[in-house]
Amino acid sequence: MIDIVYFAWLRERIGLPRERIETDATTVGALVEELRGREERYALAFSDLSAIRVALDQELSDFDAPIATVREIAFFPPMTGG
Amino acid sequence: MTEVRVQEAPFDAGAELNRFSAGRSDLGAVVSFTGLVRGGPDGALIRMEIEHYPAMTGPAIEAIVSEAMQRWSLGDALVIHRFGPLEPGTQIMMVATAARHRADAFAAAEFLMDYLKSRAPFWKKEITREGAAWVEARAEDEDALSRWR
Numbered sequence: 001m002i003d004i005v006y007f008a009w010l011r012e013r014i015g016l017p018r019e020r021i022e023t024d025a026t027t028v029g030a031l032v033e034e035l036r037g038r039e040e041r042y043a044l045a046f047s048d049l050s051a052i053r054v055a056l057d058q059e060l061s062d063f064d065a066p067i068a069t070v071r072e073i074a075f076f077p078p079m080t081g082g
Numbered sequence: 083m084t085e086v087r088v089q090e091a092p093f094d095a096g097a098e099l100n101r102f103s104a105g106r107s108d109l110g111a112v113v114s115f116t117g118l119v120r121g122g123p124d125g126a127l128i129r130m131e132i133e134h135y136p137a138m139t140g141p142a143i144e145a146i147v148s149e150a151m152q153r154w155s156l157g158d159a160l161v162i163h164r165f166g167p168l169e170p171g172t173q174i175m176m177v178a179t180a181a182r183h184r185a186d187a188f189a190a191a192e193f194l195m196d197y198l199k200s201r202a203p204f205w206k207k208e209i210t211r212e213g214a215a216w217v218e219a220r221a222e223d224e225d226a227l228s229r230w231r
Contacts, residue, residue, distance in 0.1 A: 008207070
């Protein structure tokens with residue numbers, strides 16, 4: 001089981017802030033493919049990966065990263081703090 | 083010794099700065115920056131809403147602060163960043179750095195600001211009379227990081 005959290009417009013497009021899923025995906029990219037295939041709202045939210053950042057257990061990472069030992073994956077747009 | 087605070091409540095930048103500087107006879111320079119919610123033209127911006135990733139925000143800012151402490155000769159650093167709804171003109175965040183000499187304090191404050199903009203997990207949404215829109219990250223903000231590499 002893995003927790004997925006979404007922020008900003010990703011959260012709005014997908015329609016929930018957090019979900020727990022069962023997956024066989026071994027990388028972030030494979031997980032995204034799986035999500036895209038689930039429902040239209042996921043396909044729309046993940047249509048342009050260049051506009052999306054990923055964090056694995058609260059550390060910035062990338063779409064090639066393995067997720068076997070990861071507990072929480074976060075997807076969000078580029079950050080706009082300050 | 084350094085301090086990082088992520089909070090919804092307002093803060094008093096003057097009082098924070100006085101407290102931060104108090105009793106530091108070992109240091110000769112304090113630099114501070116305060117960020118305000120910039121209103122749109124003709125008062126179009128009703129409010130800004132800042133979302134963040136609570137489990138990551140504190141650790142991400144702490145990591146940026148410790149990088150600054152390693153790169154420059156700093157005596158102390160303070161970062162306060164707010165989240166939630168904020169009206170134009172209100173204070174969003176502040177950074178303060180203290181060093182023996184001003185060059186270190188200035189450079190570290192700029193570094194902290196550049197990294198907080200693009201590497202701390204905050205997202206701004208603007209609520210205007212026309213509706214709501216997420217603020218997009220600017221290429222200049224990403225470019226600003228390249229000078230520190």
